[in-house]
Amino acid sequence: MEENRKQKQKNVGRKPKINPSTHRHVFRLTNEENAKLLSLFEASGMNNKAKFIITLIFNRELKMVKIDKDALDYHSKLSALFSQFRAVGVNYNQIVKVLYRNFSEKKAAAYLFKLEKQTAEMALLCQQVIKLTQEFEAKYLK
Template sequence: MNDQNNNYKKKGGRKPKLNPSNHRYVFRLNDEENDKLLSLFEESGLSNKAKFIVSVLFSKEIKTVKIDKSVIDFYMRLTSFYSQFRAIGVNYNQVVKLLYTQFSDRKAAAFLYKLEKQTAELASLCKKIIEITENFNQQYMKKE
């Protein structure tokens, strides 16, 4: 009767792994070697040192991620500038609509002439921004 109860008894806990890592190796490093290992580990982006060491030992591909703060800062500023540029475009459309609804054709044409000059300046500014961005990409965003 006791054997029958054991068959129906539920086992708690974690399910066993299909391929457990049972073999353990220990090695020692001096300060320089340890610093190099830690810097390589940080560049790899892996979350586990053991997985990193195994991937190095068995020549698996290791991806390194280098983060350049100046590139991130430039990207953030360019993104905010782009959003401001889009806001100007929305305001431009609203101004043109108001000119035609609120003023006579002559006054609207006069104001549109002034607005057209400002638009030409914005277009030249946009070209400069694109040139600066392309130069930045060529100089600093080289793929290694």
């Protein structure tokens, strides 16, 4: 009976690792060194400090991805603005069709003249946005 219990106990618990980490090393850091190590660890995005230190020691390739939230916000708002420009272009085409369908040519031309002025202002605004975007990329996205 005891022999059966011993056999059953061997099959329970966590399976042993193939290559367990058994050697331990301790080192001490100054406050500045510790702050630098912690900032590198946070920037790396790794969730295990021991694996991070091993990666640094043995010069394995360490990938760090830095996300600039301001640039991400700027890009998303710029994309929304250009989608609105496209929507205005679609509306512009629809207005031109409606004007020629429902009004005389003279009246339609008068309304189109007003629409052209607004379109020219929008084109200038678009050029300013492009210029500001180029400046932003040159200054902050290196």
